[in-house]
Amino acid sequence: xxxxxxxxxxxxxxxxxxxxxxxxxxxxxxxxxxxxxxxxxxxxxxxxxxxxxxxxxxxxxxxxxxxxxxxxxxxxxxxxxxxxxxxxxxxxxxxxxxxxxxxxxxxxxxxxxxxxxxxxxxxxxxxxxxxxxxxxxxxxxxxxxxxxxxxxxxxxxxxxxxxxxxxxxxxxxxxxxxxxxxxxxxxxxxxxxxxxxxxxxxxxxxxxxxxxxxxxxxxxxxxxxxxxxxxxxxxxxxxxxxxxxxxxxxxxxxxxxxxxxxxxxxxxxxxxxxxxxxxxxxxxxxxxxxxxxxxxxxxxxxxxxxxxxxxxxxxxxxxxxxxxxxxxxxxx
Numbered sequence: 273x274x275x276x277x278x279x280x281x282x283x284x285x286x287x288x289x290x291x292x293x294x295x296x297x298x299x300x301x302x303x304x305x306x307x308x309x310x311x312x313x314x315x316x317x318x319x320x321x322x323x324x325x326x327x328x329x330x331x332x333x334x335x336x337x338x339x340x341x342x343x344x345x346x347x348x349x350x351x352x353x354x355x356x357x358x359x360x361x362x363x364x365x366x367x368x369x370x371x372x373x374x375x376x377x378x379x380x381x382x383x384x385x386x387x388x389x390x391x392x393x394x395x396x397x398x399x400x401x402x403x404x405x406x407x408x409x410x411x412x413x414x415x416x417x418x419x420x421x422x423x424x425x426x427x428x429x430x431x432x433x434x435x436x437x438x439x440x441x442x443x444x445x446x447x448x449x450x451x452x453x454x455x456x457x458x459x460x461x462x463x464x465x466x467x468x469x470x471x472x473x474x475x476x477x478x479x480x481x482x483x484x485x486x487x488x489x490x491x492x493x494x495x496x497x498x499x500x501x502x503x504x505x506x507x508x509x510x511x512x513x514x515x516x517x518x519x520x521x522x523x524x525x526x527x528x529x530x531x532x533x534x535x536x537x538x539x540x541x542x543x544x545x546x547x548x549x550x551x552x553x554x555x556x557x558x559x560x561x562x563x564x565x566x567x568x569x570x571x572x573x574x575x576x577x578x579x580x581x582x583x584x585x586x587x588x589x590x591x592x593x594x595x596x597x598x599x600x601x602x603x604x
Contacts, residue, residue, distance in 0.1 A: 278427055278433050278436075279427065280423070280424040280425065280427040280432060280433060280436040281421070281422065281423045281424070281436075282421075282422045282436075282440055282443065283419045283420070283421055283422075284419060284420040284421075284422070284443050284446070284447050285419050285453050285456075285457075286418055286419060286420075286448070286453070286456055286553075286554045286555055287448045287452055287453070287455075287456050287552065287553045287554055287555070287556075288411065288420055288446060288447070288448065288554075288555050288556070289446070289448070289553060289556045289558070289566050289569055289570065290396070290411075290446050290556070290557050290558065290566075291558035291563075291566055292383060292558055292559055292563070294442070294445065294446055295379040295380075295383065295396075295557075295559070296379065296380055297442060297445075298379060298398060298409065298439075298442060299364070299378045299379050299380055301435075301438050301439060301442060302362065302378075302398065302400050302407075304438075305400070305407075305431070305434075305435050305438070306362075306400070306402065308431050308434075309400075309402035309403060309405050309431060309435075310360075310402055310403075312402075312403060312404075312405065312429065312431050313357060313358075313360075313402055313403030313404070313405075316357050316403055316404060317357050317358070317403075320357060321343050325339055325343060357403050357404065358403075359401055359402070359403065360401070360402045360403075361399065361400070361401040361402075362377050362378075362399065362400050362401075363375055363376075363377065363397075363398070363399050364376055364377065364378050364379045364381070364382055364396075364397075364398050364399075365382070365396060365397045365398075366379070366382050366383075366393050366395070366396050366557065366559065367393065367394050367395035367396065367397075367412060368391050368392065368393060368394065369391070369392050369394055372391075374387070379396075379398070382559075383559050387560050388560065389560060389561045389563075389564070390560075390561065391560045391561055392560070392561045392562060392565070393557035393559055393560065393561075393562045394412055394555065394557075395410075395411050395412025395555070395557075396409075396410075396411050396412070396557060397409065397410045397411070398410075404426060404429070405424070405425070405426070405429060405431065405432050405435070406423075406424070406425050407423070407424045407425075407432075407435055407436070407439065408421070408422070408423045408424075409421070409422055409439060409443075410423075411555065411557075412555055418554070418555070420443060420446070420447075422436070422439050422440060422443055424436040424439065452552075452573070455549070455552050456552050456553075456554060458549075459549075459550060459552050462546055462549050462550050463550055465546055466543065466546040466547060466550055469539075469542060469543055469546060470543060473539040473542070473543065474539065474543075477531070477535075478531060481531050541583060544583065545580060545583050545584065548576060548579060548580055548583075549576075549580065551572070553569040553572070553573070556569050
């Protein structure tokens with residue numbers, strides 16, 4: 273007989289901000305499906321018992337009048353009780369820093385533990401196994417998966433597919449937007465870019481500028497002499513400029529700076545944007561110390577969505593602002 277199965281596993285990438293209300297909602301989903309899963313288990317047990325009865329009847333090991341007694345014996349046997357059909361397990365775990373964990377049957381029981389603001393949650397796991405059906409929700413568990421994993425097995429049972437659909441809807445409620453996922457994925461590149469920019473903009477360029485500043489000043493003065501024409505009085509100065517340029521001698525060090533205020537404004541603005549983008553949440557569970565962290569992260573995310581575009585737009589206005597202040601001409 274053909275069986276219809278659907279994928280019943282999903283991976284939700286970070287960032288993930290899960291608060292106490294969302295954990296309690298996950299408890300509610302597990303509570304709601306316990307009875308349907310038990311009913312499915314009873315049907316499976318009845319089917320397995322009936323199969324064993326039929327096998328005994330066919331082999332002549334059981335008389336028809338002893339069927340009812342045999343069913344009770346089978347269901348109460350130690351072998352049958354130790355089978356997968358009879359199992360029922362439920363757990364909820366929150367992992368803490370330092371390898372510690374708090375475990376109970378429900379997240380509401382875990383959260384009620386008086387740990388105060390000293391403990392920071394770093395991961396969680398929820399597991400329900402009744403009969404053949406096993407459902408798991410994991411985030412930064414012992415395998416340190418940096419994503420929220422939802423798995424329901426087997427994938428050919430209607431109740432398992434329905435449970436997965438409900439868990440999938442819950443996960444969609446805690447999933448961050450595509451732009452936030454992209455933001456987090458680009459963090460290593462942004463970090464490397466920030467280090468490179470700080471070195472180039474604030475160390476390499478100023479050093480090169482100060483080194484070449486005097487030589488550039490000599491070339492500018494030489495061009496002025498050529499443009500107005502050399503007189504007998506300018507010959508000595510022209511020889512000095514030629515020698516300074518050819519020998520790369522800095523004769524005007526300490527005079528007018530080559531780096532303008534506009535350069536420092538742009539360099540600082542770019543560094544500030546990169547530093548802001550670098551700070552991105554990954555996983556935050558809003559219980560115990562995480563309550564304060566999740567509030568701060570949500571405020572930060574809202575601020576970044578306004579601050580970064582504002583800085584980018586204002587960057588285009590910086591040359592004109594500096595021009596109005598008389599510090600630098602506007603960009604052509």
